[in-house]
Amino acid sequence: MTTLLSGIKVLDLTNVLAGPFTGYQMALLGADVTKVETPGSGDLARQLGADAGLNRKNMGTSFLAQNAGKRSIALNLKSAAGKKVFTRLVQQADVVLENFRPGVMDRLGLGYDALKLINPGLIYCAISGFGQTGPLANAPAYDQIIQGRSGVMSITGDEATAPLRVGYPVCDTIGGMTAAFAISSALVRRERSGEGAFLDVSMLDSAIVTMGWIVSNQLIAGQAPVPMGNNNFTASPSGTFRTGSGLLNIAANKQEQFETLCQVIGRPQLIADSRFAARESRKQHRAALTQAIEDALSENTAAHWEDVLTAAGVPAGQVLSVEQALNQEQIAHRELLMSLPFNDGIRDSITVTRSGFKVDGDVTRVEQGPPRLAEHTTTILQEAGYTPEEIDQLRSEGAI
Known part of the structure; x- marks a missing residue:
């Protein structure tokens, strides 16, 4: 088991x-x-999720995707008793993570300024759509709102279809990754100095940061980005190509890769064609080059061309469905997916993803499936020093 954060609460x-x-x-x-x-x-x-039965059981697939290995306590933070329980938990915590609208935790009396008095070394991370400050700070936001306001949608699709939403909640995910990095960094500083931290993570900021090349072209070169569909704006041939069966991504971004591509597909004359001789001229004549390449690729399948181009050192890969992607031999080899115990009366396990990296050759993992609502309330309260009688009293007061 990977234990880089072992002991962190x-x-x-x-x-x-x-x-x-x-x-x-x-x-x-x-x-x-x-x-x-x-x-x-x-x-x-x-x-939320594609299985209505699981949704009714409060265990939707959207929840199952990113809550394995956690424990659950149900706590009414609007009640005085619930707040008292939370502050006791904070005393022993390393990190508080929340994604309420700015100001909500302060109004509850549980904001960073209050909690750091209880635990000066606390790392408090607040994730919000637009950050804790600024004219949009209090605006509600989900992933789609951020995709639109970040400019991501404006460059997704092509001239006929843009703006388009990215096919999964990319801005939510980027915000989550940014927060994880910020928390880990703050924990390193605390290890050295004992200082806690208030981390203000903006999904909008995080999304724009990841658009590095696009933003740089706009800010520095003064070039407004345009939606290019499945083409790579930095090079040609670099994009998605039709074959005799299936779509194929090719990224022949270097001169030697372009020349090798032409040789492998049986079109060596393209190398000497003045329209395609240099990087910039290939971009200017992208449509003609694409047509010539697709004519050659039509002679065989995407799977065939992936194999021969990859063997020749030209980056190429089939365009797969999600199901096909998950069933790749490479994914199995990397052990990206793990099975966890889960009993809903229909299945006894579920499969979820791990982290996208290994540590010293070992995969990351958790041992338990996602928790049922309030599943660990009693255990967590007992660990915090509450007696059975006190726990019963909290229940009677509606605090838990």
């Missing part, structure tokens, strides 16, 4: 995707992540 108050993704990445590295949820309903993602 995280109180995860987040909902839906960005924050839960952060907590899950930390759990995969050995952190003890406690999901603090609203009694009765919990994380909204519990009701």
